[in-house]
Every structure is written in C-alpha cells, then in structure tokens.
Amino acid sequence: MGTIKILIGKELGNYFNSWSIYIGYVVFFCVCGFYAWLSANNLFYIGQATMKPVFAVINWLQFLMISALTMRSFAEEKRNGTLELMLTKPVKTWELIDGKFFSCLLISLIALLLTFPYYVTLAFLGNLDHGTVLLGYFGLLCMAAGYISIGIFASALSRTPVTAFFVHFGIAICFQLLFGMLAEQFNQGFMNSFFNYLSMEEHFDSLSRGILDSRDILYFCSICAIFLSLSRFCIYKNRY
Amino acid sequence: MDVIVENLTKSFGMQKAISAVSFKARQGEVLGFLGPNGAGKTTTMKIIAGFLFPDCGEVYFGKDSIRKNPARIKQSTGYLSEHNPLYEEMNVVDFLTFIAKLHRIPRYKIDSRVVDILQLCGLEHEKHKNIKELSKGYRQRTGLAQALIHDPEVLILDEPTTGLDPNQIAEIRELIKRIGREKTVILSSHILAEIEATCDRVLIINKGKIVANGTSAELRSKSNAGKTLRVRIGSAGEEDIRQALGALPGIQKLNHPAGSPFFELQSDRETAIEQLIFDTCARNGWYIQELTPVETRLEDIFRQVTQN
Structure with a gap:
C-alpha cells in the first residue's frame, strides 16, 4: 500500500504541474454550468428539482475527458523507457497500475466535486431528493473508474498516446452507447438482457434513480478488475 | 553479494539475443562487459536488472533467485540503463526523493541521503532544474544518482560514462572503482580503455555467447x-x-x-x-x-x- 501511495503522489504531482489539467477542469466546470443554468433546457426550465440532466452532461464530458487523462499513462512510459526504470525498482506491476488508476480516479473525483455547488444551489431552490443525488454522484464515480481502467488498458496496449486515445474511445463507446443500442435491437430474450447487462448506461441509470443494487456495484468492480488485469497482462507480455 | 548467472537464454521472436550465458560476478569486484553492437550486452543486463524475463536460465543474487524473489533483489540493486530514462517533467531533487521513497529509505534519512548523492554526482548546481532542461552529461549524472541513492549491494551500469566530460569520466571511474572494492559492480562499455582502467575482470560477449572471460592479464596470456x-x-x-x-x-x-x-x-x-x-x-x-x-x-x- 505504501508504494501505491508514493506512486499516486508522484502521478498527482505530475498532473498538477502542467497547465492542461487546470484547463480541463475549467472546461468541465464551464460546460456543466452552461448546460445546467444557461442552456435551452436548463434546471429552471424543466420545473423539477432534479440533477438528472446535469448528470447526463457530466457523464458524456467525463467519458471524453478520461480518454485524454489516461492516454499518456503507460504509452508515454513505454516510449520514454521510464517503464524500465520503474520495473527495475522494487515496484510490482500491479502497484504501478493501481497507482495510475487511483490517481486518475482522484482527479475525476475532484472534477465531480467542482459540480457540487450546483447541487447545493439546487437544494436551496427546490425540494431535492438528496439520496438520489448522492447515489448519482456515486454512479458517476463508478463510471469514471470503469472508463479509467479501460483507458489504462488502452494505454498499456498502445505505443503512442494518440493511439491509446482512439483505442480507449473505441472500447468505451461500446459500453457507453453501442451495447445499449444493441439491446434495443433485441426486444427481449437472452441477447437483450445480455447487452443490457454490459451497457454501462443501464447500470448508471439505476444508480441515478436512487436504487443501490449490489449487482451494479459488482458490474463496475468487474469492469475495473478485468481491464486492469488485461493491462497487467499487456505489460508482462512486453517483458517476455 | 555475488551475482551468479546460469545458462541465460533469451530470444526476441525468431532471433536469439543471448544463448546459454553463464558467469559469476564476485563481491568486491568490478566486472566489465564488452562486446560489439548487438552482441547481447544490454539484453543480459536487462535480465539481471529484472526488467526482462529470460526464456530459460537463472540469475542468483546471493541465495535469492530473480524468478522467486525479484522484489528483494531489486531492493538491493542499482541499475542505470543504456538510454537512461528519467521523468523529464520532475526536477532533480523531487525525482531523487521519489526514487529514495520507492527504495524504502526511512523518511528522516531521505533528505540527507539526497544531499549526499547530489554532492557525489556533482549535481548541486542543477538540483532545482527540471530534468528535461539538463544537458546530456547532467542527465547521465542524475541517472547514476538514482542508481546509487539506496547504497545498493549490486550495481549494474550500462555504458555509464556516455556523454560525460573527461573530468567527470575520471571521477565516475574512480567512484566505480571505490564502490567495486566492497560491492559487486557489473559494467558494460564500448570504450576498451575504460574497461581496462576500471574492471578487475573482463567478459567478452559476441553473438549472444561468452567468448572470453578473465582478468586482462589472463586474457593477454591466453591470446x-x-x-x-x-x-x-x-x-x-x-x-x-x-x-x-x-x-x-x-x-x-x-x-x-x-x-x-x-x-x-x-x-x-x-x-x-x-x-x-x-x-x-x-x-x-x-x-x-x-x-x-x-x-x-x-x-x-x-x-x-x-x-x-
């Protein structure tokens, strides 16, 4: 655990040392704010005290931004050779992966916390169901964790950050959109429930409606476990 | 700590990089690794340092095997790789502190250790610069500093004096010799004079096989x-x-x-x-x-x- 903490410290230091992360935060905050308060169907217009429309925007924004956040993680380390430096230090491969995973997750958490003032404002304006909103935030964090693990896998697979970006986009869009669309194609039966189960949107929906189901938690945990193990496999493969 | 390499074999696809390489590096000895380009020096070093896995064969550090106790071995090994990869966006002090923490140097000792190593490697005037702003020579010194920071039992150096000025080369050679009196040092170089000046024993590798092994005097008499x-x-x-x-x-x-x-x-x-x-x-x-x-x-x- 100590090593992971050291690695997280280093990763966060590197992220917050560059301008791009602050630009990312400002863009994220502004776009969410614009959609929540200023756009055509803003929170005043719908006449209900609910964060659901804002969550939908956050969901898509973080989907895009996590690609940019994770693309460098391993692709750049491989290209610069620093992966060799790390793996000849007393650091295990899974510690390296977890360090990157948790640092990205913390960055996503900070981004989500930036939208907390919207929630507070809305709570003053109307009668808000706090449980639902908090579960919605939890759902967004789970989705972020899922996409980060996919992003780290894409980065471990690719030689350059740009390739990693597109690989991540390709895999993540399946979970974000395509599996849901496929499920709609099959009205019912096994295929319908299978694709519905795979679709991340479906699991997020039930959380944002305020239903805490162990199956959803299990789903997000399995996504993280599967993609992080695949990343470990990719890194191991390069060393053989 | 002695380093024993037994029957190390490694292929990349169809191409055999090294084949049945065996040797022993004793404690208190500087072992020089010589060979033409593509002979397998770097591959051997990468395997000893624990980055690559061999197809077959074993490396023992004392009683620990590279397959069974890699963590313990890496804790007592310092490795400077050929291209000297470093985190470009970190500054020298932060980087060395980070490496020291990874090696589990107690927190209260880290600062003094970093100051010592900066002095040893002549980096005091560059310590607050980002690594990407350093010249090649200073980068090399930083690489050497990260390999030495935890006072390792075994030091593996892949072409350590590339890019250094003549004064620094002499200093580094002197440093390697000093370390080599107590520790085990494995060093590779293209510069024959360097091997002759620093190493107690020379190993010549060609096309993945060891073709000569002995002190320079022994090699001369055998020639x-x-x-x-x-x-x-x-x-x-x-x-x-x-x-x-x-x-x-x-x-x-x-x-x-x-x-x-x-x-x-x-x-x-x-x-x-x-x-x-x-x-x-x-x-x-x-x-x-x-x-x-x-x-x-x-x-x-x-x-x-x-x-x-």
Missing part, C-alpha cells in the same frame, strides 16, 4: 597472438638488421615503420626471442639500444575473439 618486442639496434645498417632479425627462428612478423629507428617484431611465445636477438647482435658486433616488450592490448584480444 594466441605471440609476444611483441620493440628493438632498437645501433651501429648497423637498417637493411642488415632487417635481414638478420628476419632470419631468426620463430619470427611471425617484422615491422619497420619508415623513418623510425625501431623494429617491431612478433614471435611465438615458446621461442626465447630476447636471447636470440642478443646472440645475433653479439655475433655481428652491434649493440642493443632498446629492447621493450609490447603488451597485447585488450583491443587486439577483442578484435581477435569477436571477428572469428
């Missing part, structure tokens, strides 16, 4: 090139001397560079060539002004074993 002598003879014509020396038994080669008063002759090791030269001179009434044995250079041995 099948004969002994070479430099002779200067007075009070005689050059042509007479050339004929007389050329007629001696056991002579392999006789050189007389134009304009030089010296003759360079190579003979087989069994012939007592010095005595024959003396007798010839005495017979002809010539006198010997100089008779110097020329040692076989490591370069010649290197060429001999890697070109066959």
Whole structure:
C-alpha cells in the first residue's frame, strides 16, 4: 500500500504541474454550468428539482475527458523507457497500475466535486431528493473508474498516446452507447438482457434513480478488475 | 553479494539475443562487459536488472533467485540503463526523493541521503532544474544518482560514462572503482580503455555467447597472438638488421615503420626471442639500444575473439 501511495503522489504531482489539467477542469466546470443554468433546457426550465440532466452532461464530458487523462499513462512510459526504470525498482506491476488508476480516479473525483455547488444551489431552490443525488454522484464515480481502467488498458496496449486515445474511445463507446443500442435491437430474450447487462448506461441509470443494487456495484468492480488485469497482462507480455 | 548467472537464454521472436550465458560476478569486484553492437550486452543486463524475463536460465543474487524473489533483489540493486530514462517533467531533487521513497529509505534519512548523492554526482548546481532542461552529461549524472541513492549491494551500469566530460569520466571511474572494492559492480562499455582502467575482470560477449572471460592479464596470456618486442639496434645498417632479425627462428612478423629507428617484431611465445636477438647482435658486433616488450592490448584480444 505504501508504494501505491508514493506512486499516486508522484502521478498527482505530475498532473498538477502542467497547465492542461487546470484547463480541463475549467472546461468541465464551464460546460456543466452552461448546460445546467444557461442552456435551452436548463434546471429552471424543466420545473423539477432534479440533477438528472446535469448528470447526463457530466457523464458524456467525463467519458471524453478520461480518454485524454489516461492516454499518456503507460504509452508515454513505454516510449520514454521510464517503464524500465520503474520495473527495475522494487515496484510490482500491479502497484504501478493501481497507482495510475487511483490517481486518475482522484482527479475525476475532484472534477465531480467542482459540480457540487450546483447541487447545493439546487437544494436551496427546490425540494431535492438528496439520496438520489448522492447515489448519482456515486454512479458517476463508478463510471469514471470503469472508463479509467479501460483507458489504462488502452494505454498499456498502445505505443503512442494518440493511439491509446482512439483505442480507449473505441472500447468505451461500446459500453457507453453501442451495447445499449444493441439491446434495443433485441426486444427481449437472452441477447437483450445480455447487452443490457454490459451497457454501462443501464447500470448508471439505476444508480441515478436512487436504487443501490449490489449487482451494479459488482458490474463496475468487474469492469475495473478485468481491464486492469488485461493491462497487467499487456505489460508482462512486453517483458517476455 | 555475488551475482551468479546460469545458462541465460533469451530470444526476441525468431532471433536469439543471448544463448546459454553463464558467469559469476564476485563481491568486491568490478566486472566489465564488452562486446560489439548487438552482441547481447544490454539484453543480459536487462535480465539481471529484472526488467526482462529470460526464456530459460537463472540469475542468483546471493541465495535469492530473480524468478522467486525479484522484489528483494531489486531492493538491493542499482541499475542505470543504456538510454537512461528519467521523468523529464520532475526536477532533480523531487525525482531523487521519489526514487529514495520507492527504495524504502526511512523518511528522516531521505533528505540527507539526497544531499549526499547530489554532492557525489556533482549535481548541486542543477538540483532545482527540471530534468528535461539538463544537458546530456547532467542527465547521465542524475541517472547514476538514482542508481546509487539506496547504497545498493549490486550495481549494474550500462555504458555509464556516455556523454560525460573527461573530468567527470575520471571521477565516475574512480567512484566505480571505490564502490567495486566492497560491492559487486557489473559494467558494460564500448570504450576498451575504460574497461581496462576500471574492471578487475573482463567478459567478452559476441553473438549472444561468452567468448572470453578473465582478468586482462589472463586474457593477454591466453591470446594466441605471440609476444611483441620493440628493438632498437645501433651501429648497423637498417637493411642488415632487417635481414638478420628476419632470419631468426620463430619470427611471425617484422615491422619497420619508415623513418623510425625501431623494429617491431612478433614471435611465438615458446621461442626465447630476447636471447636470440642478443646472440645475433653479439655475433655481428652491434649493440642493443632498446629492447621493450609490447603488451597485447585488450583491443587486439577483442578484435581477435569477436571477428572469428
């Protein structure tokens, strides 16, 4: 655990040392704010005290931004050779992966916390169901964790950050959109429930409606476990 | 801690990088690794450092095996790789502190250790610069500093003096020799003079196989090139001397560079060539002004074993 903490410290230091992360935060905050308060169907217009429309925007924004956040993680380390430096230090491969995973997750958490003032404002304006909103935030964090693990896998697979970006986009869009669309194609039966189960949107929906189901938690945990193990496999493969 | 390498074999796809490499690096010894480009030096070093996994074979650090106890081995090993990868966006002090933490140096010792190592590697004036702003020489020093920060038992250095200025090269060689008195150092280099100056034992690798192993003196005596002598003879014509020396038994080669008063002759090791030269001179009434044995250079041995 100590090593992971050291690695997280280093990763966060590197992220917050560059301008791009602050630009990312400002863009994220502004776009969410614009959609929540200023756009055509803003929170005043719908006449209900609910964060659901804002969550939908956050969901898509973080989907895009996590690609940019994770693309460098391993692709750049491989290209610069620093992966060799790390793996000849007393650091295990899974510690390296977890360090990157948790640092990205913390960055996503900070981004989500930036939208907390919207929630507070809305709570003053109307009668808000706090449980639902908090579960919605939890759902967004789970989705972020899922996409980060996919992003780290894409980065471990690719030689350059740009390739990693597109690989991540390709895999993540399946979970974000395509599996849901496929499920709609099959009205019912096994295929319908299978694709519905795979679709991340479906699991997020039930959380944002305020239903805490162990199956959803299990789903997000399995996504993280599967993609992080695949990343470990990719890194191991390069060393053989 | 001794490092024992047994039957190390590694292929990349169809191409065999190293094949059945075995050797032992003893504690208190600097082992030099020599070989032409693509001979397998770096691959061997990467396997010993624990980055690559061998196809077969074992590496033991004392009693620990690289397959079973990699974490413990890495804790007591310092490795400077060929391209010296560093985190460009970190500054020197932060980087060294980060590496020190990874090596589990107690928190209260880290600062003093970092200051010591900055001084040792001559990095005090550059310590607050980002690594990407450093010149090649300073980058190399930073690489060396990260390999030394935890005072490792075994030091693996892949071409450590590339990019350094002559003063720094001398300092680093001195440092390596000093470390080598107590610890185990494995060092690779293209520069033969460096190997000869720093290493107690030399290992020559060619096409993935070890072709020579021993101290420089041992390698010289084993080398099948004969002994070479430099002779200067007075009070005689050059042509007479050339004929007389050329007629001696056991002579392999006789050189007389134009304009030089010296003759360079190579003979087989069994012939007592010095005595024959003396007798010839005495017979002809010539006198010997100089008779110097020329040692076989490591370069010649290197060429001999890697070109066959």
